[in-house]
Amino acid sequence: MTTLPETTGRKLGLVIDLDTCVGCHACAVSCKEWNTGGTGAPLADTDAYGADPSGAWLNRVHTYEVQPQNGPAQMVHFPKSCLHCEDAPCVTVCPTGASYKRVEDGIVLVNEDTCMGCGLCAWACPYGAREMDPVAGVMKKCTLCVDRIYNQNLPEEDRVPACVRACPTGARHFGDLGDPSSDISKLVAERGGYDLMPEQGTKPVNQYLPPRQRDAWASELGGCDSAPFNLADLAEPETADNAGGFLGWLDKALERIG
Amino acid sequence: MHPAPSIVLFTVLTGLGLGQMAWLGLGLGPDEGLFRWLACALALALAGAGGLASTGHLGRRENAWRAFSQWRSSWLSREACLMVAAMAFFGLYAAIWCLGGVRLWGLGLAAAALALATIQATAMIYAQLKAVPRWSVTPTPALFLVTGLTGGLLANGAVSGLVGAGLAGAAVPGWWAALALAVAAGVAVWWQTSAAGAGRASQGSSVESATGLGFMGRVRSFEAPHTGSNYLLREMAFEVGRKRAFELRRLGAVLGYLAPLVLSLAALGLGGWLMVLALVAHVMGMLALRWLFFAEAEHVQALYYGKR
Ligand code: SF4
Ligand code: SF4
Numbered sequence: 001m002t003t004l005p006e007t008t009g010r011k012l013g014l015v016i017d018l019d020t021c022v023g024c025h026a027c028a029v030s031c032k033e034w035n036t037g038g039t040g041a042p043l044a045d046t047d048a049y050g051a052d053p054s055g056a057w058l059n060r061v062h063t064y065e066v067q068p069q070n071g072p073a074q075m076v077h078f079p080k081s082c083l084h085c086e087d088a089p090c091v092t093v094c095p096t097g098a099s100y101k102r103v104e105d106g107i108v109l110v111n112e113d114t115c116m117g118c119g120l121c122a123w124a125c126p127y128g129a130r131e132m133d134p135v136a137g138v139m140k141k142c143t144l145c146v147d148r149i150y151n152q153n154l155p156e157e158d159r160v161p162a163c164v165r166a167c168p169t170g171a172r173h174f175g176d177l178g179d180p181s182s183d184i185s186k187l188v189a190e191r192g193g194y195d196l197m198p199e200q201g202t203k204p205v206n207q208y209l210p211p212r213q214r215d216a217w218a219s220e221l222g223g224c225d226s227a228p229f230n231l232a233d234l235a236e237p238e239t240a241d242n243a244g245g246f247l248g249w250l251d252k253a254l255e256r257i258g
Numbered sequence: 259m260h261p262a263p264s265i266v267l268f269t270v271l272t273g274l275g276l277g278q279m280a281w282l283g284l285g286l287g288p289d290e291g292l293f294r295w296l297a298c299a300l301a302l303a304l305a306g307a308g309g310l311a312s313t314g315h316l317g318r319r320e321n322a323w324r325a326f327s328q329w330r331s332s333w334l335s336r337e338a339c340l341m342v343a344a345m346a347f348f349g350l351y352a353a354i355w356c357l358g359g360v361r362l363w364g365l366g367l368a369a370a371a372l373a374l375a376t377i378q379a380t381a382m383i384y385a386q387l388k389a390v391p392r393w394s395v396t397p398t399p400a401l402f403l404v405t406g407l408t409g410g411l412l413a414n415g416a417v418s419g420l421v422g423a424g425l426a427g428a429a430v431p432g433w434w435a436a437l438a439l440a441v442a443a444g445v446a447v448w449w450q451t452s453a454a455g456a457g458r459a460s461q462g463s464s465v466e467s468a469t470g471l472g473f474m475g476r477v478r479s480f481e482a483p484h485t486g487s488n489y490l491l492r493e494m495a496f497e498v499g500r501k502r503a504f505e506l507r508r509l510g511a512v513l514g515y516l517a518p519l520v521l522s523l524a525a526l527g528l529g530g531w532l533m534v535l536a537l538v539a540h541v542m543g544m545l546a547l548r549w550l551f552f553a554e555a556e557h558v559q560a561l562y563y564g565k566r
Binding site: 018028060061062063065066067071073076089093095096114115116117119120123124125127128131137138194195196198200201 | 322324333334462470485488489493557
């Protein structure tokens with residue numbers, strides 16, 4: 001049934017730390033790997049090794065340049081997948097009942113057996129979190145690895161979404177955002193986690209932690225303003241005359257031969 | 259948004275057929291024998307063809323029947339249910355009218371109401387999408403309803419003109435058509451004016467709100483997640499052809515409103531067959547404008563890619 005539940009028992013979701021993410025795409029690759037071998041249709045690619053490769057992914061890492069009013073621009077890597085919205089517009093538009101939000105944990109899923117591949121849910125999602133599978137013709141989206149997190153066959157530490165498990169920097173956190181005493185909720189409160197596109201009224205469960213300011217002009221760092229250093233000097237501190245070590249030996253050896 | 263030909267055709271053709279059903283159900287049109295048959299058949303054929311066209315873009319056609327199940331929450335499902343109901347009621351009404359020669363006004367009224375409700379549901383599929391402000395903050399239902407009713411009137415007029423050309427005595431509803439076209443053009447201008455101010459920014463969406471990084475400074479997409487294209491870009495960042503939007507809109511307005519208006523007035527003096535030309539021009543114009551309805555609509559998710 002594509003009406004939304006009034007409330008859900010838990011609100012499982014992800015918290016993504018934009019301060020920590022280094023943009024390595026490990027989460028996206030790991031997601032693709034897990035979900036292409038999962039219970040549903042594989043996540044197909046078309047023309048994978050050709051001139052126009054394309055395919056269905058459930059998690060994609062954007063990169064933004066943020067230019068402050070004063071100061072150097074900062075790179076922010078930005079992973080994005082389904083936010084498992086409380087007021088999920090993708091669910092209510094679905095005509096077949098294939099899209100639904102689970103009452104017990106709030107995960108938004110697609111039943112591939114009943115989906116007719118109309119694509120309306122992808123149009124309804126403001127975040128671009130749903131992609132049509134180019135081969136199976138059914139809608140694909142993040143399942144929050146529902147086939148991992150409750151999977152008794154996996155060791156305890158693997159019962160988290162594949163992206164969370166794969167992230168080498170620990171930028172992705174998984175937990176119950178409906179419980180204010182959970183670690184993940186405390187993290188959000190501590191770091192000022194926020195909603196994406198709050199104006200869309202979707203009430204996303206996933207939260208993003210803001211990046212800290214990383215760089216400043218040298219003049220603002222203090223101590224360097226009088227003597228701007230030469231970067232080339234830092235890279236090549238030794239000149240031919242004073243070179244020691246291997247380069248010095250080489251220099252002298254060549255001199256002898258010459 | 260990607261203007262899939264199947265959807266452009268579907269919305270225009272069903273609108274036309276349902277508009278015809280609404281007028282015929284309300285009792286409009288002569289009782290002339292041939293008119294009854296032709297008009298009813300055309301209405302049902304248009305609505306049916308449109309319905310079939312709408313399945314053209316489905317990934318899993320074998321599951322299409324399930325679209326009748328979620329009428330409680332989904333406008334697309336409501337549309338499917340209403341469409342079948344409208345065609346069934348109208349089909350019965352048409353059968354009794356054509357074969358028995360009586361117009362059961364109660365049945366006709368019900369068919370007309372269902373036909374209008376179906377057009378409304380079609381419009382709501384688009385008007386409900388907050389992620390596409392150009393559809394959701396504009397009077398899209400009014401646009402679709404008036405377009406459907408005008409097209410239906412022209413189609414009935416064309417049939418009656420055609421029949422009248424061969425058989426004497428059929429009325430030429432030129433005045434009606436001209437009036438409807440004038441109203442429809444007005445609504446189209448109203449929709450267009452409101453759409454002009456209905457960009458994504460009008461609803462507070464920007465790359466800053468999308469990423470939440472606005473507090474740090476100006477945000478610009480530096481690198482997309484992938485080097486090739488993908489479903490999201492193909493469906494929701496349709497940038498091709500918008501360059502010629504102005505010319506196409508002018509063509510749509512001339513073919514869709516002006517030409518049929520002149521032709522319907524000319525039909526008053528020169529003969530009903532001109533209504534056929536009016537209908538053809540109108541449909542071509544509507545196809546152009548409906549194509550633009552999709553092609554020009556911007557989706558907020560494209561903000562993540564720095565695209566329109
Ligand atoms: S992020 Fe998109 S797909 Fe996921 S629940 Fe929200 S609206 Fe639906
Ligand atoms: S694509 Fe599938 S899940 Fe999405 S709205 Fe259509 S039927 Fe529902």
